[in-house]
Amino acid sequence: MRSRDDRDRAAFDEFVAARSGSLLRTAWLLTGDHHLAEDLVQHALMQVARHWERISTSPEAYARRTMHHQHISLWRKRRFSDTTLSGYDAAQPAADSDLRLSVTEALARLTPKQRAVLVLRYFEDLTEVQAAAVLGVSVGTVKSSTRQALGRLHVLAPELAEVVGVES
Amino acid sequence: MSRLHDALEELSHDAPRPTPHPDLWHRGRRLRRRDRVVSAGLVLVMVLLVGGLATLVTGPPALVGPAGEVVPEGAVPRQIEDVPDHVTEPTDADLAVGPVSVAFVSGNDLPVVVGATDGRYRVLDLPGWQDDSVLAVSPSGERLAWLSATGRQTLDPALSVLTTATGQVQTTRLVLGAGLRPSAASWSPDGTRIAWLGDLAGSRGSGGGAVFGVVEVADTLTETPATPSQRGLVGVAVAEDGSLALGTQSGGLLLDADTRDPRLLPRTDGFPGHFSPSGDVLALETRVPAQESSTVQVATGKQWRHAFPADTFDASTSTPVGWLDDRLQLLLVTSEEDLASELVVTTPEVDGTSTWRRGIGTVDPVAASSLTVAVDLLPDPDGSSTQALTHDFGEPDWPMSDETRLGLLVGGGVLLAALLLTAYVLRRRTRRLI
Numbered sequence: 001m002r003s004r005d006d007r008d009r010a011a012f013d014e015f016v017a018a019r020s021g022s023l024l025r026t027a028w029l030l031t032g033d034h035h036l037a038e039d040l041v042q043h044a045l046m047q048v049a050r051h052w053e054r055i056s057t058s059p060e061a062y063a064r065r066t067m068h069h070q071h072i073s074l075w076r077k078r079r080f081s082d083t084t085l086s087g088y089d090a091a092q093p094a095a096d097s098d099l100r101l102s103v104t105e106a107l108a109r110l111t112p113k114q115r116a117v118l119v120l121r122y123f124e125d126l127t128e129v130q131a132a133a134v135l136g137v138s139v140g141t142v143k144s145s146t147r148q149a150l151g152r153l154h155v156l157a158p159e160l161a162e163v164v165g166v167e168s
Numbered sequence: 169m170s171r172l173h174d175a176l177e178e179l180s181h182d183a184p185r186p187t188p189h190p191d192l193w194h195r196g197r198r199l200r201r202r203d204r205v206v207s208a209g210l211v212l213v214m215v216l217l218v219g220g221l222a223t224l225v226t227g228p229p230a231l232v233g234p235a236g237e238v239v240p241e242g243a244v245p246r247q248i249e250d251v252p253d254h255v256t257e258p259t260d261a262d263l264a265v266g267p268v269s270v271a272f273v274s275g276n277d278l279p280v281v282v283g284a285t286d287g288r289y290r291v292l293d294l295p296g297w298q299d300d301s302v303l304a305v306s307p308s309g310e311r312l313a314w315l316s317a318t319g320r321q322t323l324d325p326a327l328s329v330l331t332t333a334t335g336q337v338q339t340t341r342l343v344l345g346a347g348l349r350p351s352a353a354s355w356s357p358d359g360t361r362i363a364w365l366g367d368l369a370g371s372r373g374s375g376g377g378a379v380f381g382v383v384e385v386a387d388t389l390t391e392t393p394a395t396p397s398q399r400g401l402v403g404v405a406v407a408e409d410g411s412l413a414l415g416t417q418s419g420g421l422l423l424d425a426d427t428r429d430p431r432l433l434p435r436t437d438g439f440p441g442h443f444s445p446s447g448d449v450l451a452l453e454t455r456v457p458a459q460e461s462s463t464v465q466v467a468t469g470k471q472w473r474h475a476f477p478a479d480t481f482d483a484s485t486s487t488p489v490g491w492l493d494d495r496l497q498l499l500l501v502t503s504e505e506d507l508a509s510e511l512v513v514t515t516p517e518v519d520g521t522s523t524w525r526r527g528i529g530t531v532d533p534v535a536a537s538s539l540t541v542a543v544d545l546l547p548d549p550d551g552s553s554t555q556a557l558t559h560d561f562g563e564p565d566w567p568m569s570d571e572t573r574l575g576l577l578v579g580g581g582v583l584l585a586a587l588l589l590t591a592y593v594l595r596r597r598t599r600r601l602i
């Protein structure tokens with residue numbers, strides 16, 4: 001007969017095998033960097049293991065919240081030391097007509113918070129209220145950040161107008 | 169907007185293949201165990217802090233005394249300290265304190281005793297105690313006597329004796345004590361008599377009158393008629409047979425136990441301290457700093473001197489504290505230079521079998537000025553220089569001053585608030601994530 005710890009370990013392994021790919025895609029969208037994305041996921045999974053007894057009924061939601069918090073936390077720590085996005089509001093010519101490359105470059109020129117809002121709202125399909133809860137900010141902040149992010153995408157990559165829409 | 173979703177979805181497939189670290193589970197569990205230890209520690213600190221603060225705010229003042237070991241047979245402490253200035257009230261109303269090893273009057277004029285078995289300091293609430301009362305513990309430590317004038321104009325000064333085992337107090341009013349100012353109280357070696365001495369008002373020291381007497385201590389107190397004297401008297405001692413010794417500026421007076429006929433001792437360099445148990449030798453108090461102690465042979469009046477060994481004391485005063493037996497006495501030697509006081513065991517004279525041993529104990533200068541010691545608690549010397557004659561009970565654990573208590577209260581409050589804030593923030597963060 002397996003112990004409680006063995007059962008938890010098996011359930012955790014099952015969760016990791018099933019969902020780490022999805023988590024890594026979100027992390028990749030958040031960071032745009034393979035190594036940072038892997039770090040984010042590893043950290044989130046370790047926190048899941050840490051609090052497994054309490055979150056075993058919805059480990060993925062906890063993992064995603066942890067990733068977003070960790071991402072913003074890392075961004076806040078680096079915000080004064082990293083090179084700022086100088087001139088990021090200037091329109092950049094699309095280096096490639098490929099839509100994927102345009103989106104990649106445009107996302108890279110958003111602030112981490114703006115990227116997080118876009119990923120939550122348009123990749124994970126969360127409502128404004130849910131996104132606000134995940135990020136620990138007000139709904140108004142989510143709204144304004146979404147508007148700013150879409151507006152910046154519109155400016156940075158005019159060829160994405162059809163993708164982004166005109167609501168910015 | 170679904171096209172943005174599709175674009176992000178397509179872009180997400182550029183993510184690398186997941187390679188979760190195989191040790192993730194164990195790392196998480198280690199963090200979990202650490203969390204539990206930290207949480208338990210935090211809870212323990214908060215409980216202790218809250219409990220400590222509650223005790224500080226609502227609890228009675230801590231008892232005075234070291235938290236040292238218990239010595240069932242009783243012992244004299246190796247270090248004798250004065251009471252801190254902020255202790256201005258008695259700490260013990262219950263006078264059944266058990267045997268005491270030391271008694272003295274604090275710098276705040278309060279009666280202080282040290283427990284013989286536990287080394288605990290107690291400031292006692294003695295009935296009739298006055299600022300200028302004198303205090304003396306019996307050689308056995310089982311009785312405590314104090315001489316009080318109950319008011320400058322009153323006619324009834326009193327001598328009281330406390331039985332430390334029961335807390336019973338006996339008091340006798342002293343006749344011929346009008347305007348008495350207590351000067352000295354001294355026990356006989358067997359603890360059956362107390363000689364007392366008082367100056368008449370305005371005549372402390374020399375040049376005025378004095379009154380002295382003896383009280384026998386048993387189940388009741390029996391006072392022999394007090395004797396007035398036109399001389400100024402300094403120091404009094406009583407032998408087991410009731411003989412008295414009194415000091416004057418011109419020499420010592422010996423009074424026969426039965427007839428009270430006075431016999432003048434030749435001029436001696438000191439005043440009466442304590443008779444030896446046999447009554448053959450009288451230890452002398454030297455108030456002029458010297459490098460020797462003095463005793464006098466009662467029968468012949470011959471004075472013996474015991475010079476301090478070389479490189480021990482500079483010029484010092486010597487105060488007899490009592491006798492361990494007929495050969496060895498306990499002295500309190502106080503350096504004139506730094507006023508440091510030390511207990512010394514010595515023989516009356518220097519010969520082939522003489523003893524002189526310092527380092528028995530140290531005494532605070534304030535406590536030294538009125539120190540009496542239950543000398544029967546000192547063990548019989550075995551002749552070795554390594555035998556411990558006193559016991560190290562540790563530092564006295566004085567009650568905190570109001571300032572210290574307030575400081576701890578404020579500091580503890582700030583710390584508690586910080587801990588609560590930390591716990592709140594941590595809990596809030598955890599809840600936000602889950």
